[in-house]
Amino acid sequence: MRLADNLMPAPLRTPETPRLLKAVIFDVDGVLLASPHEQAWRDALQGYADPARFTTALYQAEVAGRARQDGALAALVALGVKDAQGRARAYAEEKQLRLLALIKDGRVEAFPDALRLVAALKARSFPMAAASASKNAWAMLRSIRLNDGSCFADAFWVAVCGRDLVHGKPDPEIFLTAAAEIGVQADRCLVIEDSSAGIVAAQRGDMTALGIARLGDSKALCEAGADLVLTSLDCLGLTSLLGGRLCGNSAPHRQKP
Numbered sequence: 529m530r531l532a533d534n535l536m537p538a539p540l541r542t543p544e545t546p547r548l549l550k551a552v553i554f555d556v557d558g559v560l561l562a563s564p565h566e567q568a569w570r571d572a573l574q575g576y577a578d579p580a581r582f583t584t585a586l587y588q589a590e591v592a593g594r595a596r597q598d599g600a601l602a603a604l605v606a607l608g609v610k611d612a613q614g615r616a617r618a619y620a621e622e623k624q625l626r627l628l629a630l631i632k633d634g635r636v637e638a639f640p641d642a643l644r645l646v647a648a649l650k651a652r653s654f655p656m657a658a659a660s661a662s663k664n665a666w667a668m669l670r671s672i673r674l675n676d677g678s679c680f681a682d683a684f685w686v687a688v689c690g691r692d693l694v695h696g697k698p699d700p701e702i703f704l705t706a707a708a709e710i711g712v713q714a715d716r717c718l719v720i721e722d723s724s725a726g727i728v729a730a731q732r733g734d735m736t737a738l739g740i741a742r743l744g745d746s747k748a749l750c751e752a753g754a755d756l757v758l759t760s761l762d763c764l765g766l767t768s769l770l771g772g773r774l775c776g777n778s779a780p781h782r783q784k785p
């Protein structure tokens with residue numbers, strides 16, 4: 529830290545100080561898209577370990593949100609594969625080939641609640657960014673159409689997908705990059721994530737974190753520090769969010785995407 533930074537007064541914030549939200553940063557895989565990453569990792573494990581051991585829990589804990597090479601190494605280590613370090617690159621490459629094959633087969637779907645939320649925020653010109661470590665995320669978002677014929681990807685003002693960033697989650701670099709590019713202060717951004725690493729990243733970036741527990745993993749997301757955990761984006765209080773506040777809503781917004 530430079531001396532000048534030391535002389536700057538720290539921002540005053542108490543738990544009561546409102547942090548009005550001005551933008552939403554969406555994780556892609558598991559929040560917007562049911563993309564076949566997990567299946568690709570599992571299929572590619574043949575020859576390294578029993579693919580059946582690559583469970584959803586292992587994917588969420590060790591791989592989700594990480595750069596491909598890091599995820600490959602973490603998975604092989606977690607599964608006790610010998611020479612994990614030396615074999616991680618090949619495993620990552622085999623996973624990528626399998627993923628491309630699955631995408632070509634049309635194995636990418638948008639979660640309906642995500643389509644509804646993004647369409648509702650887009651209709652009100654609420655700033656949104658898509659942020660993913662995956663180099664395939666943007667192409668997958670571009671492959672999906674909304675009911676009005678527009679491209680799902682076009683709803684986002686900013687995309688930080690597949691960039692060669694220095695750090696992966698739980699480092700906040702990807703979200704801080706998205707916030708900077710969308711032109712909104714980090715502490716005014718809401719990050720929507722389905723992985724614990726992503727929740728931690730949002731917190732380290734001084735952002736508000738909403739956990740989406742599609743896999744019954746509410747406890748893990750809470751323990752990671754999520755400000756709120758919901759099982760569906762339909763349960764997000766849209767009117768509150770448009771006013772800058774995060775809360776759940778027992779009356780889901782149901783407009784068609």
Ligand SMILES: [Mg+2]
Binds near residue numbers: 555556557722
């Ligand atoms: Mg995710």
